[in-house]
Amino acid sequence: MDDIIVKTITRLIVPFIQVYGIFVILHGHISPGGGFSGGAVLGSSMILFTLSFGLPMASRKIPHKVTSILETSGILWYIIIGLAGIYLGGKFLVNKEAGFFMGQAGELISAGIIPLLTLGIGIKVASTMITLFHTIIEED
Amino acid sequence: MEFIKAIAEHINYVASVALFVIGLYTVLTHSNLLKKVIGINIMETSIFLFFVSIGYVHDGSAPIINLGGGRVLYINPLPSALILTGIVVAVSITAYSLSLIIKLYEEYGTMDIDEIMKLRGEGKNG
Amino acid sequence: MGSQHFPVYILLSLLATAVIIPIINSESFGKVKALIIATLSIALGLSVRTLQEVYKNGGYTYNFGNWNEKIGVQLVVDEFSAFMGLFIVALSFLIVIYSLKDIEHEIKPQQFTGFYTLVFILLFSMLGMTYTNDLFNMYVFMEILSITSCSIISIKRKKENYMASLRYLILNTMGSLSVLLGIALLYMVSGQLNMTQIYLTISKIWNLYPTNILVAVGFILTGLGIKAAVFPLHVWLPDAHSTAPTPSSALLSSIVVKVYIFSAYKILFKVLGQTIVVGLGIPTYITYFAAIGMIMGSIFAIGQKDIKRMLAYSSVAQIGYIFLGLGLATVEGLSASLFHIISHGLMKSALFLSAGSIIYYKEKRDLRDLDGIGYEMPITMTVFTIAAFGMIGIPGISGFMSKLYLSFAVLGANKPIYLAIILISSFLNAVYYLPIVISAFLKESKNRRNIMAIERLPKLMLVPMVIIAVAVVAIGFYPQIIMTLVEKAVPTFLL
Numbered sequence: 001m002d003d004i005i006v007k008t009i010t011r012l013i014v015p016f017i018q019v020y021g022i023f024v025i026l027h028g029h030i031s032p033g034g035g036f037s038g039g040a041v042l043g044s045s046m047i048l049f050t051l052s053f054g055l056p057m058a059s060r061k062i063p064h065k066v067t068s069i070l071e072t073s074g075i076l077w078y079i080i081i082g083l084a085g086i087y088l089g090g091k092f093l094v095n096k097e098a099g100f101f102m103g104q105a106g107e108l109i110s111a112g113i114i115p116l117l118t119l120g121i122g123i124k125v126a127s128t129m130i131t132l133f134h135t136i137i138e139e140d
Numbered sequence: 141m142e143f144i145k146a147i148a149e150h151i152n153y154v155a156s157v158a159l160f161v162i163g164l165y166t167v168l169t170h171s172n173l174l175k176k177v178i179g180i181n182i183m184e185t186s187i188f189l190f191f192v193s194i195g196y197v198h199d200g201s202a203p204i205i206n207l208g209g210g211r212v213l214y215i216n217p218l219p220s221a222l223i224l225t226g227i228v229v230a231v232s233i234t235a236y237s238l239s240l241i242i243k244l245y246e247e248y249g250t251m252d253i254d255e256i257m258k259l260r261g262e263g264k265n266g
Numbered sequence: 267m268g269s270q271h272f273p274v275y276i277l278l279s280l281l282a283t284a285v286i287i288p289i290i291n292s293e294s295f296g297k298v299k300a301l302i303i304a305t306l307s308i309a310l311g312l313s314v315r316t317l318q319e320v321y322k323n324g325g326y327t328y329n330f331g332n333w334n335e336k337i338g339v340q341l342v343v344d345e346f347s348a349f350m351g352l353f354i355v356a357l358s359f360l361i362v363i364y365s366l367k368d369i370e371h372e373i374k375p376q377q378f379t380g381f382y383t384l385v386f387i388l389l390f391s392m393l394g395m396t397y398t399n400d401l402f403n404m405y406v407f408m409e410i411l412s413i414t415s416c417s418i419i420s421i422k423r424k425k426e427n428y429m430a431s432l433r434y435l436i437l438n439t440m441g442s443l444s445v446l447l448g449i450a451l452l453y454m455v456s457g458q459l460n461m462t463q464i465y466l467t468i469s470k471i472w473n474l475y476p477t478n479i480l481v482a483v484g485f486i487l488t489g490l491g492i493k494a495a496v497f498p499l500h501v502w503l504p505d506a507h508s509t510a511p512t513p514s515s516a517l518l519s520s521i522v523v524k525v526y527i528f529s530a531y532k533i534l535f536k537v538l539g540q541t542i543v544v545g546l547g548i549p550t551y552i553t554y555f556a557a558i559g560m561i562m563g564s565i566f567a568i569g570q571k572d573i574k575r576m577l578a579y580s581s582v583a584q585i586g587y588i589f590l591g592l593g594l595a596t597v598e599g600l601s602a603s604l605f606h607i608i609s610h611g612l613m614k615s616a617l618f619l620s621a622g623s624i625i626y627y628k629e630k631r632d633l634r635d636l637d638g639i640g641y642e643m644p645i646t647m648t649v650f651t652i653a654a655f656g657m658i659g660i661p662g663i664s665g666f667m668s669k670l671y672l673s674f675a676v677l678g679a680n681k682p683i684y685l686a687i688i689l690i691s692s693f694l695n696a697v698y699y700l701p702i703v704i705s706a707f708l709k710e711s712k713n714r715r716n717i718m719a720i721e722r723l724p725k726l727m728l729v730p731m732v733i734i735a736v737a738v739v740a741i742g743f744y745p746q747i748i749m750t751l752v753e754k755a756v757p758t759f760l761l
Contacts, residue, residue: 032204036228072285079278085331092274093331105205132235136242160447167440176436183443191450218337219453222402226446229409233439236413240420240432247425256429 003052010052017045025122029111035121042122043129055137064134067127074124081113081120093117152193159186171254173241177234184230188223195219270326272316273343273351273397276309277390284386287379295378299366302382306359309389313352320348325758327399327462335399335460342399342461346755350396350528354521357611358389360730361520364619365513367726371626372511373422381421381511388414388517392525401449401459401537404529408445412438412493415522418514419506430505437502441492448486451478452537461537472542479538480546486533487548494526496589497559500582504566507578512622515574519581520615524607527588531600534592535759544595552593557687559586564694572631573621576698577614580657583691584610590684591672597760598675604752605671609656609664609741616653616734620646623723623731633702640707645728647706649735654699656738659692664741664748671749 021042028034050058085094095112096102103110147154159182166179195216203217241251248256283305290297320326325344329335362385369381391410398404416438420431453459455478456467472479488499495503507515534543543549563583570576588610591603623646624639625631640647656665669688676684741748 032202036224069289072289075285076282079282083278086271086274091329091332092271092278095331097332136235136239164440167436173432180436180439180443183440187443187446187450190447191453194450194454218459222459225402225406229406232413233409233435236416237432237435237439240428240435243420243423243428244425244432247428260425260429 006052010048014045014049017048018042021045021122021126025118026115027108028118028122029114030106030108035118036125038118039122039125040129042126043133046126046130047133050133050137055134059134062130064131067131067134070123070127071131074120074127077120077123078117081116085113152189152196156186156190156193159183159189162186171252173244173251173253176253177237177241180237181230181234184226188226188230191219191223191226269315269319270328270343272312272319273328273341273348273393276312276316276351276355277393277397279305279308279312280386280390280393284383284390287383287386290379295375298379298382302362302366302386305386306355306362309355310352310359313348313355316343317348317352320345321754336458336463339403340399340460341397343397344755344758345751346758347397349751349755351393353608353611354389354392354396354525357521357615357734358385358517360733361513361516361615361619364516364622364727364730365511367724368512368622368626372513377421381418384414384418384421385513385517388418388522392521395525396528399461401452401461401464404532405442405446405449408493408526408529409442411522411525412442415518418517419510421514422509422511424509426505426509430502430509434502434506437492437499441489444485444489444492446489448482448484448489451482451485455479455482461532464537465539468537468542469539472538472545476546479542480548483533483538483543483546483548487530487552490526490530490533491555494523494530494589495582495585496555497562497582497586498555500559500563500585503582504575504578507581508572508575512574512618512625515578516615516618516622519578519618520611523581523585524588524611527585527592527603527607530592531759534595535600540595540760549593549595552589553681553684556586556589556593557684559583560590560687560691561586561694564691564698568694568698570698571633573624573633573636573702574618574631576633577617577621580617580695580698581614583695584614584657586691587668587672587688590688591675594675594679594681595760596675596679597756598671598678600760601749601752601756602668602671602675604755605745605748606668608748608752609668609738612734612738612741613653613656613663613665616649616731616738617657619727619731619734620650620653623727626727627723636702637705637709643723645732646723647703649731650706651703652735652738654703656742658696658699662739662742664738664745667742667745671745 021038023038024033024041025035025038028038046058046062049061082093085098086092088094088098090097093113095114100112101109102112105111109115163179163181163183163186166182167176170176170179195218197213197215200213200215203214206212244256245251248259250256250259283301287298287301290301320343325342327335328341328343330339330341333339365385369378373381387410391407391414394407395404395411398407412435416431416435419434420427449459452464455471455475456464458464458467468479492499507519510518534548560583563579563581563586567576567579567583570579584606588603588606591599591606593599624636624643627643628635628639630636652663656663659666659669669692673685673688676682676688
C-alpha cells in the first residue's frame, strides 16, 4: 500500500485519533465511554498506521514485546488496585469504604479508583487489539 | 387489529426472534464456514437486541447523572452495560473462529465444510 | 477475618500467573515450570483452608467492592463450591504435573508458554463458574471457558485439531447464546441477576409466568446440555477430546464438562428451587435423555478403534449417569451424581493419562496394536486396568460405589426401570473395556523380545497417574471419605 495520499492523511490523522482515545479513557467515569471504547479507538489508530505503512514500520514503532508487556501490566494493574481495597480493610475492588478520594461528581479527579481501573482497561484493550491485528497479518 | 397493535408495540422482540431464527438457519444450512460465523454473529446480535429491549423505558433518557437537578426518567442501564461485555465476548469469538478458518483454508484449500469432509474421507482411505 | 478473601486470592493468583507466563523469557522454561508449580501449590493450600473455614464457620457470600447484591457481582462460598473448588484445583494440579513432561512430545517448544497461559485461564474460569452467584457473571466465565477449551485443542497444529476445535467452538457458541437468551428471559420475569434474589422473587410469582420460566429453563438447559455433551448434543465431543493433546483431553473430559453440570445444578436448584422444577416436570425429561445417553454412548464406544476416541465416547455414557442422578431431583440422587462427578473425574483422568503414556512411549493409538503391552509398561497398564474396572463397576473401585449409590437412589425414587438401564450400561462398558485389558496382559505381542521390561516412562508422568489410581482404589474401599463431604454439599441445593 504505497500511496502518498493515504500515508500523508494517516500521518496527519493518527495523533488526533490517539488524543481522542485518551480523552475517552480519562473521562470514562464522568461521561459515556470508558476503558473499552477509548482503548478500541487508541488501538484502531495503530491499526490504521499498520495498514498504511506496513507491518515492519509498525513493529518498529511499537514492537511485539512492548504490546505483550502492556497487556500483562494492564491486568496486573487492575489486580493491584483491587487488592489495595483488601489491604485498606475492605473487600476486593472496594472504593468508597477504603477511603479513596471521591471528589465532586462531574469533575475530572473524582470517583476514587474508577479512573485508575479505566486506565488499566484502556491500556489492556488497546494493546490487545494491536497484538491481535499484528498476529493475524503476521502469519501469512 | 388488536393483534397488529400488539406486534407494533413489541416490534423489537419480534425482530430479535426473527433475527435469532435467521441466524440459526444460516448456521445450520450453509456449508461455507464463513457464512456459519456470520450466522452466529446474527444470532448474537438478536440476543443483544432482546436484552437491551428489556431495559428500555419509554421516553427515558440516557443514564448519565443529571447535575442540573430535577428528576429525569432513565432507561435501565444494567442490560446495556451487560451487553457491552457480551459484545466483547462476541468479538473475541469471531476473531478466534476466523483465525481457525484461515488455518483450515491453508490446510485444505477450501472453506466449504462438505468439501473438507470429502478430503478427510479420501485421506483416511488412501 | 482474612480467610474470607481466600477464594478471591485463588482466582487472582491463577489469573496473574496466566498473564505473567507470556512475558517471562521464553528460553527459560524452568522458570515457567517453577512459577506454575508454585501458583498451583498456593491455590491448593488456599482451597484446603477455604474448605476448613467453611466447615468451621459455615458458608458465606462475598460481594465484590461491597456493592449490594442486587447490582454487584457476588461469590458464594459454601460447602458445595468450596469442595468442588478443591476438587478442580487438586485434580488439575496432578494433570498439570503430568503435562510438564508429556507436552514436549505433543506441541512445538515455542508454544509451551501459550499452552500454560491457556490452562491457567481455563482453571480461572472454571473456579469462577463454581464460586459465582451471579447469572451474567456465570455467562462471562462460560465464554472464557469455551474459548480457552477450544484453544487448548487447536494448539496442537494439525488439520484434525483445527476442524475439531472449530466445530466445538461453533456448537459451544450456540450453547452460550442459548444460555444467554435463557438468562435474558429470567431477567425479564424477575428483574434480577443474582441467583439468590431470583429465587426469592420467582418463588412468589412463578404461578403467574409458568411458560416464561419453562422456556427460559429450556434454553438454559439446552445450552448447558450442548456444553456438557448430553447424548443427542454430544457430536463435538469425540473429535475434540480425541485429537487434543493428552493433558488437554484429561482436563476437558474430567473437569471442564463437569463445571457445566455444576451450573445446571445451580440453575435448577438454586435459581428455581425444587418446588418449581418438579412442578414444571423438568427432571423427568432430563432422566429420559440421560438414560438414552447411557446406552448409546456405550454402543458408540464399542465400535471405536482409536483408544482416545473410545474413551471420549465412554464420557458421553458416564455423563448420562450424572444427569440421571440430577434428574431424580432427590437428595440421594443428587449425592450419587455428585459422587459420580468426583469418581468419574478421577477415573477418566487416569484413563486418559495412561492412554497418553502409551501414545507417548509406543507412538500407537490403535486398540489392535496393544497386545502384550502390559509387560512392557506394567505400571501404566495397571493404572489403566484399575480405572477401566472402575468404569465397568468391579467392587473395590470408586466406580462401583457410585453405581451402587445411584442404584439405591433410583430405587428410592421408585423408578426401577433405570436400574435395568444402569445394569445394561455396565455390561456394555465391560464389552469395550475388558478386551483391552485382556489383550494387554494375556496376549503375546508379535515382536516382543525381552520377557519383562522395566517401566521407562519419566517419573514426572508416572507419579500423578499412580496417585490418581491410589485415590480411586481408596475411595472404592472407603467411600465415606467423599460421601461425608458430598452429604454436606447437597443441602445447599435441596433441603
